[in-house]
Amino acid sequence: MKIEIKSFVILIIILTLTIMGSKLFVNENSVEQLKVDPPQQEKFDQLYSDKKLGSFVIEGRTFFRVFSPSAEDVKLIMFENPEQVFGKANDMEKDENGVWEVSLEGELYGSYYGYRVKHRDIPGIENIICLDPYAKAVTTFNTYFNPRRAIVIKEDNYDWEGDEWLQMDWRDLIIYEMHIRDMTEHHSSGVEERGTYKGLVEKGKTGGIDYLKTLGVNAVELLPAQEFANIEIPFKDSLKGKFNSWNPYERNHWGYMTAAYFAPEAYYSENVRNIEWNKWSGKEANAVNDFKDMVKAFHKEGIAVIMDVVYNHISEYELGNLKEIDKQYYFRLDEHGDYIAQSYCGNDFKTERPMSRKLIVESILYWMKEYHVDGFRFDLGKLIDWETIEEAIHEAQKINPQVIFVCEPWGGGYDPSGFSIRGWGAWNDQIRNGIKGENPFDGQGWIFGKWYGNNEAGRIKSYVNGTLTRDKHGLFKLPEHSVNYLESHDGYTLGDFIRLGLGDVKKDQIIEDVHEYVKLTEQQLKLNKLAALFLFTSRGITMISEGQEFARSKVIPKDIGVSDKHKGMIDHNSYDKDNETNYINYNHAKINEDLLNYYKGLIELRKKYEAFRRADYEQVHFFDVKENPFAMGYMLDYKSDKFIILFNASTKMEEFFLPKGKWEILVDARIAGVEPLAVIFSKAVLDPSTGIVLKKDEEQSDVQI
Numbered sequence: 177m178k179i180e181i182k183s184f185v186i187l188i189i190i191l192t193l194t195i196m197g198s199k200l201f202v203n204e205n206s207v208e209q210l211k212v213d214p215p216q217q218e219k220f221d222q223l224y225s226d227k228k229l230g231s232f233v234i235e236g237r238t239f240f241r242v243f244s245p246s247a248e249d250v251k252l253i254m255f256e257n258p259e260q261v262f263g264k265a266n267d268m269e270k271d272e273n274g275v276w277e278v279s280l281e282g283e284l285y286g287s288y289y290g291y292r293v294k295h296r297d298i299p300g301i302e303n304i305i306c307l308d309p310y311a312k313a314v315t316t317f318n319t320y321f322n323p324r325r326a327i328v329i330k331e332d333n334y335d336w337e338g339d340e341w342l343q344m345d346w347r348d349l350i351i352y353e354m355h356i357r358d359m360t361e362h363h364s365s366g367v368e369e370r371g372t373y374k375g376l377v378e379k380g381k382t383g384g385i386d387y388l389k390t391l392g393v394n395a396v397e398l399l400p401a402q403e404f405a406n407i408e409i410p411f412k413d414s415l416k417g418k419f420n421s422w423n424p425y426e427r428n429h430w431g432y433m434t435a436a437y438f439a440p441e442a443y444y445s446e447n448v449r450n451i452e453w454n455k456w457s458g459k460e461a462n463a464v465n466d467f468k469d470m471v472k473a474f475h476k477e478g479i480a481v482i483m484d485v486v487y488n489h490i491s492e493y494e495l496g497n498l499k500e501i502d503k504q505y506y507f508r509l510d511e512h513g514d515y516i517a518q519s520y521c522g523n524d525f526k527t528e529r530p531m532s533r534k535l536i537v538e539s540i541l542y543w544m545k546e547y548h549v550d551g552f553r554f555d556l557g558k559l560i561d562w563e564t565i566e567e568a569i570h571e572a573q574k575i576n577p578q579v580i581f582v583c584e585p586w587g588g589g590y591d592p593s594g595f596s597i598r599g600w601g602a603w604n605d606q607i608r609n610g611i612k613g614e615n616p617f618d619g620q621g622w623i624f625g626k627w628y629g630n631n632e633a634g635r636i637k638s639y640v641n642g643t644l645t646r647d648k649h650g651l652f653k654l655p656e657h658s659v660n661y662l663e664s665h666d667g668y669t670l671g672d673f674i675r676l677g678l679g680d681v682k683k684d685q686i687i688e689d690v691h692e693y694v695k696l697t698e699q700q701l702k703l704n705k706l707a708a709l710f711l712f713t714s715r716g717i718t719m720i721s722e723g724q725e726f727a728r729s730k731v732i733p734k735d736i737g738v739s740d741k742h743k744g745m746i747d748h749n750s751y752d753k754d755n756e757t758n759y760i761n762y763n764h765a766k767i768n769e770d771l772l773n774y775y776k777g778l779i780e781l782r783k784k785y786e787a788f789r790r791a792d793y794e795q796v797h798f799f800d801v802k803e804n805p806f807a808m809g810y811m812l813d814y815k816s817d818k819f820i821i822l823f824n825a826s827t828k829m830e831e832f833f834l835p836k837g838k839w840e841i842l843v844d845a846r847i848a849g850v851e852p853l854a855v856i857f858s859k860a861v862l863d864p865s866t867g868i869v870l871k872k873d874e875e876q877s878d879v880q881i
Contacts, residue, residue, distance in 0.1 A: 213504075220245060220505050224530040225273040229538075230310025230438070231289065231328045238284040238328060242308060243531050244502040245274030248294045252278050253305060255288040258315045258325045258456045263305075265292070274505075274531075286461075288315065288325040293501050306496045307436060309535060313461035314403045314439045318453050320415060322405045322435065322494035327461045331546060334465060339472045341550050342480045343578040344394065346601065346656035347789045350779055351482065351719040352393040353664055355430065355758065356401060356444045358722060360384045362759035369447045373440075373466035377473035382762045385473060391725060391772075392779035395480040395580075397553055399665060400431030401467070402483075403439040403458075405491040406451055408752070411739075416493060423752045424738040427451070430665060430751040431484075432555060433491040433521070437539040440467040440547075450754060471548050480550035482580055483543060487536045488559035488587060492522035499523065506532055518588040519556055528561040536560075537568050544575050551580020556587030557595065557602070566598055582659050582717070592651040601717055604658045606651065607639040611710055612662050616676035617683070623703045623710075623865065624677055625806050625827050633805045640810060641793055642715035658716035662707050663724045668748045671696075671727025674703045676746070686744040687731045694729045694764045696771060701727075702845065702865040705774050706825060709843060709867040712778040713788050713821050715796075723760050725775035726768040732757050777848030781869065784850050787814035804830055807862075811835075818872035824862035832860045834870070843869035 229241045240252050250270070253263035268276040268291075276291075294302035307314065311326035361371035365383025369375035377385045388396065409415035411424045420426070431441065442458025443451060445466045451457070471481050490497055498506045508516040508524045515523040526532050543549040554560065572579045582601035585592040592602045610631040613621030621628040622636055638647045642655025652658045663670040671694075675681045678699060687693045696704065704727050712718060722728070733756050734744040750757045765772055782788045787795075791814045801807035806826035812819040820839065824830040840852035845866035847853055852871075860868055 216246075216504070220529060222530075223274050224534070225271070225275045227271075227273075227275050227277075229275070229535075230308055230312065231284075231326065233283045233285070233328075233330070236283060237279045237281060238287075239277065239279045240268070240289065240308075241275055241277040242268075242291055242293075242310075242501065243275050244293055244505070246295060246502045246504050247276065248296050249302070250276040250294070251292045253290050253292055254280075254284075255290075255325060258288050258317070258459060260288075263290070284328050285330050287328045289328065290325055290496070291501070295502075301500055304496050304500050306501050309436070309498055309501065310438055310538075311403075311436045312438050313458070313464050314436045314442060315456050315458040315461075316403070316406075316435075316442065317456050318407060318451055320407060320409055320493070321496075322407060322491065324403075324435065324494075324496060326436075327458075329461055329464060334468050336468075336472060336548065339475050339548055341544075341548060341576045341578070342475060342478065343576065344480050344550070344580070345578070346580060346717055347715075348783075349395050349480070349580070349717045349719075350393045350782065351395045351397050351659075351717065352388060352391070352722065353397045353399070353484075353661075353719055354722040355399040355665070356441075357429075357754070358758045358760050359387075360760075362756065362761050364762040365760070366762075371444070371449075372447055373444050373463070373470040375447070377470050383760060385477060385479075387762070388479065389477050390776070392776055392783065393720075394478060394783075395482055395550070396474065397482040397484060397719070399484050400434060400486055400555075401441050401444065402431075402434050402485065403436035403441050404428065404431040404486075405433040405435055405494050406443055407453075409493055418493070424740050425752045425754070427752050427754055429754045429758060432486050432751070433493075434486045435491045435494065435497060437485075437487070437535065438542050440464060468547055475548070480580070481548075482551040482553055482582075483549050484553045484555065485540075486555040487525060487527065487539075488554075488556040489517075489519040489521040489523050489525055498525075505529060519559055524559055524588075527559070527564045533561075533564045533567060536564055537571055540568055540572055541575065544572060544579065550576070550578075551582070554581075554583035557583030557585055557600075558589045558591060559587035562594070562598070565595070565600065569599055592657075593645060593653070596645070596651070596653040596657040601657045601659050602652070603664070603719075604639075604643055604651065604660050604716065606635070606643060606649075607658070607660050607711075607714070608662050610635055610639060611707055612670060612673055613677065616668060616673045620677045622806065622825050623674075623707050625825050625865075633800070633808065636808060637798055637810075639710075640714050640798075641796055644793065646793065652716075655715035656717060659719050660711055660714050660716040661719040661721070662711055663721040664719075665721060666749070668746070669721070669728050669730055670707060670724050671700075671704065672729050672746050672748075674700050674707075674727070675729070678703070681746065684742075684745055686734070687746070688744075690729070690731050691763070691767065693731070694727070695767050696727055699865070701768075701771060704771050705845065705848075706823065706865050706867055708771075708775055708778055709821075709848070709869070710823065712782050713869065715789070715791060718782065720775070723764075726765040726772045728760070728764065730757050774848045777843065777850075780850050781842060781848060785817060785819070787812040787817050787819055790814065801830055801832065804828075807832075816874070820870040820872075821867070822860055822862060822870070823867045824864060827864050829864060830862050832862065834858055834860060838873040839870040840873060841868060842871050843867070 290305035308326040313327040357371040360367040440463040585602035638649040
């Protein structure tokens with residue numbers, strides 16, 4: 177079916193969900209021509225209400241409250257079911273602080289509702305059903321614009337069986353960044369309810385929680401799981417002034433378009449192979465308990481749960497969100513009333529406004545109290561104002577002093593130090609770019625025996641210590657503020673970066689046999705191991721991305737049923753692909769089991785020996801190899817343990833002369849772990865692109881360098 181016909185059909189369906197004969201689409205020109213009123217903006221900066229917002233039940237009545245100071249009128253629309261075209265309208269009253277409210281008789285749990293918000297000089301906007309920003313559960317009609325209904329639910333109504341937060345020291349964190357659906361959707365996972373919260377924690381399966389437990393990580397960082405816009409605009413078609421030339425899948429898989437800050441994503445409660453278009457999902461609000469079951473299961477295995485959250489912007493294309501509730505209050509606008517979009521996502525949330533800050537902080541606290549979430553990773557953290565940054569962690573630490581707060585320290589600026597002095601952790605892109613490189617074509621890094629940008633031996637040493645501000649190359653006040661990583665969801669996987677960097681595959685090459693292609697060559701394996709060894713022996717928080725442990729490749733399937741001109745090639749931006757490009761293929765983990773076991777051994781090493789997590793700056797002693805800047809070694813002198821870690825990232829063999837004594841090899845170019853592989857004296861010889869970890873025999877006397 178041609179896209180024009182498809183789009184027309186979809187739009188007709190959406191129209192039936194609104195009042196017949198009314199205008200669904202806001203006149204874009206009329207919105208953009210709105211001028212910012214400075215006196216009104218100053219008034220907005222002072223407005224605040226401490227009232228509880230959203231829907232909730234008190235003494236047999238159900239209350240509904242929404243903040244919209246610019247609105248001329250707001251009506252609560254109640255629906256018997258989400259398919260209902262005509263809902264029952266209820267007038268709401270506005271208080272002096274911009275809060276609209278109404279209460280209805282009865283405990284209306286399970287009821288569906290939304291708001292109609294009328295603004296002066298914006299014709300047609302009052303006919304859009306707006307989602308409650310504080311909705312605790314959401315049902316969505318799966319099509320363009322993502323029409324939604326909020327669901328009234330009963331809070332604090334779950335048996336946690338004594339579960340609490342894990343209270344982990346940040347220095348001990350080994351984070352596995354993962355997508356809920358990716359981990360079990362591939363058939364090789366062996367999971368019954370694939371792609372779901374439930375499937376992720378099925379026991380006795382190849383994929384999911386048992387895999388993570390065997391790997392040894394102690395924290396998972398979930399890609400966005402707050403309700404988000406799954407569906408984007410039609411390919412090769414226009415919608416709301418946007419022409420989609422980039423996304424033939426018409427999907428958003430990663431979830432960085434948040435629609436509801438208090439509701440778990442409903443898609444991950446539905447055991448379907450792909451999202452079902454033109455149907456309502458989430459009608460039973462199953463995601464609420466499914467998410468809690470998942471967290472409880474992870475906690476029983478000693479694995480903390482961190483949520484990737486997006487408070488810098490909201491869903492870009494859909495109708496019926498904060499943009500229609502009160503654009504002038506909630507968003508950063510220029511003098512013409514147009515959205516400022518340093519996020520490159522169509523709008524930037526005005527986090528500095530008191531009620532915007534309230535929404536963010538209360539969302540964080542809600543996920544901690546209601547879902548027992550252990551921490552948060554903030555997307556584009558620099559777009560959030562400092563006062564909100566400070567208040568968020570301050571209030572969260574009242575609940576859990578060990579709550580994990582990390583972020584991307586960029587977005588309209590770059591300031592890892594600013595986050596560190598406020599007690600936050602931040603992704604350390606310097607270690608990422610310094611060790612592997614900025615790009616695999618002309619920006620290769622240390623593991624390739626090259627320097628990227630201004631990197632040199634001094635910077636590599638800085639990364640070992642946690643990239644501290646006491647060092648001239650540093651960024652962080654404390655090493656545990658540095659989230660050390662080499663791969664994330666974004667960009668090429670580390671495995672693909674190395675394959676491309678070595679020239680073993682071309683950027684636009686069609687991969688004919690993916691299973692054969694993913695099998696690591698000897699040199700690819702060496703570079704993957706060298707990178708991993710550096711990562712796991714450096715001070716700071718350690719993070720790996722899903723599949724990094726077996727050099728996962730993101731190859732777009734050749735037989736995918738869309739007109740993607742990159743089919744069969746390696747993907748570096750797979751945000752739109754709910755398919756095998758992203759799904760974890762556990763058969764590939766078996767193919768590269770050598771690397772997988774190496775990661776397991778490094779994780780075991782880091783967990784057993786505190787020196788790799790807790791050693792102070794003064795307890796790390798470097799020694800260099802003359803005439804070889806890519807060879808480096810250092811001793812960890814921590815309590816009663818002494819370790820020597822040696823790296824040779826150059827293209828030639830290198831000799832290292834050791835302090836006197838008997839040294840046990842725990843890690844070499846083949847194997848990593850905690851059991852001695854051999855014993856050496858006086859000298860270690862390292863092949864190119866390899867590393868080694870030595871432990872001083874405890875029976876020997878102290879060693880001085």
